Amino acid sequence: MKRAFVPTAEQQAVIDAALRLGNLKVKAFAGAGKTSTLQLVAEHFGQRLGMYLAFNREIAANAARRFSPHVDSRTMHSLAWASVSPSLRSRVSLQGEPPHELAARYGLGPLEVRTVTGKAVELAPFEIGRMIADGRDRFCRSADIQPATRHIVVDEKIDEAVAAQLRTYLLPYIGHLWEEGAAARAVG
Template sequence: MARLIRPTAQQQAIVDAVSTGGNIKIKAYAGAGKTSTLLLVADRLSHRRGTYLAFNREIAEHARRGFPPNVASGTVHSRAYRSVSSALSARVNLPAEPPQELAARYGLDPVEVPLVTGKIVEITPFEIGRMIVDGLGRFCRSADDTPNALHVPADEKIDAKAADWLQDGLRPYVGRLWSESIDPRGRSAIIPDVYLRLTRFDG
């Protein structure tokens, strides 16, 4: 397929650079010809194996049909899923713990906080549990070594000082959920971001 593509000068430069070995990074906008360039690269390196990682299953499936046999196509999450232990990957399919039950397990009660308007509102156990889970997801998608207060989402309508207090207070629980998620003896469900982060840091 790639042999039918007549490369532009930029594409040819990329193919030549890849052929010399080493790592290269290419930045291109939508419609710039990224896929056709990769097809050219796959054709040039037909004697070597390659991997095409996509953001969703539909793109990965399309790539699987278009690339030559020496290129394996899949999503980032599917590769990460296959890279972690079976004990961990099996937990992805377990029923998720409802947010209010997570809050109850951690001994967290409803709290009242002021809004920027001065009105006092109640943050329910469901909302607290959701903030912890979302905080874990944000941590997993970050480059930070440990969960911090900024990973905990806070509604912009909450007074700034109250939001800081709430985020600081929930940060340890995000860390606790992270520890539970990566514990090989764990029996609870985990979010996909957990194994994606583990794969990223394990290589």
């Protein structure tokens, strides 16, 4: 690849530092010419492998068109994502199910619970299904290896002792929902 322009004094200083030191960090404002400078550095390194990290896909795609094939252009997120274990990665792609259908599939009807004021209220199947799905989702966003009662959010208006019982009651359903997803991911 032929050099399209003569580097500025600042760009030449970066090229020299890269050739002398290897790893370095270039900080500059947007539009200051960082990508052009890194292109020059890549040209000076010949066919040595390099990596250009960008904040978003559009910038990474643009860089991929500008750099030689031996420079991998990608987003920081994609680099991090590639290092995540498959078991954690599978947690992100879970299929949703309407909460009322989830409750019906598990045979869960309305539940009567006591509020902090002592009043009895009914939790509809939709609310119960939502608590199960949300509990599974909170587990998936955690580093925990199995669902726990702490992943289940109960409305603060419900008496705390009743909320604790409700969490214990719903926990097995969250486990089932997670296991169903794991089985589906293993098959697909």
